[in-house]
Amino acid sequence: MTPLLEVTDLRITFRRDSGPPIVAVDGVSFTVSAGEVVALVGESGCGKTLTGLALPGLLPPGAELDATTHIRFNGTDLAGLSEDALRGYRGRRIAMIFQDPLTSLNPVMRVGTQIAEAIRAHQQVSRGEARQRAIALLGEVGIADPEERVDSYPHQLSGGMRQRVMIAIALAGEPELLVADEPTTALDVTVQAQILELLDRLRVSRRMAVLLITHDLGIVAGRADRVIVMYAGRIAETATTVALFATPAHPYTRGLFASIPRIEGSSGRLPSIPGTVPRPDQWPIGCRFHPRCPVVIANCREVQPPLEAVATSHLAACWWRRRRPGEHATGPGRRARQALPRRRIPQRQCARRARRRGCLLRHRSR
């Protein structure tokens, strides 16, 4: 079966007036199948938002796709399409929701009008009918009194309600793929859970595929089928959610896990990965993670590690796994190094570990 979305060698460069162009996303390839939930995880500045924007051709001014990039959606390469042709995909086939629901809604337009706008962008329907559908959509995303709320302005709604409106707008075109860029980051924790719950429900009822972009591995657990971990414009590791939670192969992924707050046994400072993601014009030679990595060997400083299979459908880009016997790691964080697995973990332990790391295994395997 061909996947719904197949991104090959996504490379996004920013032209500059002076100096060489900056490569912000550097050769990212992944697929999303119909109805699948794929999480794109990484810290701010790793290129995950740009990746999401690139799919429907919404890159900011100055950013360009490389000629070798292909974004195949149902067989059509979106990378080569004109702005006009792309407009037919936006909202209709690929919808997006954004991080900040406060500013993602036009403050001077009624929310109903904005939903109707999304409907009428792709279908020839009368204003009255669009309004009726907007009311139905508001009801579907769980807004009480949709007949009244349809005439509200964004400032009259709470943050969670506004995100629900954004979701209603995204549903308006009945898309096959929903790109959700940090959909809950700006919301309260309780509202976060509700919104994620809603997205889950809609995904199933509408058979949408979801690309969930987030910095929070905690919300990935139990929601995504697969996880792609990005670091500094490249894929560091990709695996099924269960495998990633059970046996993270890349030191960066392990660092992300270590920094998820846990309710039980919260003692002392939360461990964090030292340093920050380098800016795209300051990416180091060799593995881009090596200045922050606890397990650096000689190769890491010189050659970029390729994305290789660790297990079936589990890829990671790390030299540490291929170290020669007796080769010792250098780098910050002795304790983090001690946490590294030394041998393969039996399948039985795998699921237990995953559960402990917050992966609820609610997902049925497809």
Next chain:
Amino acid sequence: MRWLLRRGADAFLTALVAVVLLAVVVHLLPGDPLAVIIGDRETDPATRAALAASWGTDRPLYSAVGHYLAALVRGDFGVAMSENRPVATILLERLWPTMLLGGLTLLIDFTCGLALGLWSALHPESWRARVLGGLTVVGYALPSFVLGMVLVWLFALEFRWLPPAGLLDQTLPLDASLWVRMADRLTHLALPLATMVLATIAVPFRQQRAAALATATQPWVLAARARGVAPAAIAWRHCWRPALTPIVTLLGLWLPMLVGGAVFVEMLFDWPGIGSLIAQATASRDIPLVLGAGVLLIVMVQAGSLLADLLYRLVDPTQRDR
């Protein structure tokens, strides 16, 4: 509704304070106000005293201001000293040429200026937008009388296409057809109007461009693009419409121009409007006339800001809930 009442009362009080201040300042102006009437003629002290008593210039300051306010309440603007005619009549005569000039200027500024501003914001990189931006600054930086004189020299004296000054051609036969009269009015209007527009269009243009540029980078514009909205609708509904608030402020501030006119431009083009009236009246110390024109301006300023506040509520839904 209660908001409107409160806002109206505010406007009235502010206008009252402004009128009192204006009256005090005008009465404190140095110089002999009776000089307009007496001129160079020899007068004996008795005649002088009689004149002063009949015009009320012998009153002390507080009494003069009080009398003026009392007359205003009755709708009496007094009598102009220089022309011996009621101030209200003179103001009305002068009002329509100014409203014509000021109104058309406002109209052009707020249609062409805004359209060009929006267009420049949508094409910030194009050379046309840059040239346009530069030209409006030149127009704004040049004093309006310099700009006016250049235009007069070019179009009235060199090319002889347009009349240099005045409201209409006095030599036009009385039985001239409507079209001829209209054409005459328009040619007389062209130069002062062009001067006014060139001198002022930079402000709405730049305001609109800055406002639209600021909204163009707002997340809701990206969100609208992401749902497949057409570019024209993006420009209109998501860039222009939310950028209206600063424009409304500007409109409120500029409404007084409708009656205040531009003193320099009206004088240069011998345009019989309120602007040139104020200049003449001030020069000749015609106290009732200066006061009358001043009161008119104050009322317009208040009306302008009241209208702007009303428009805010129309343009910005967050204002309505206050």
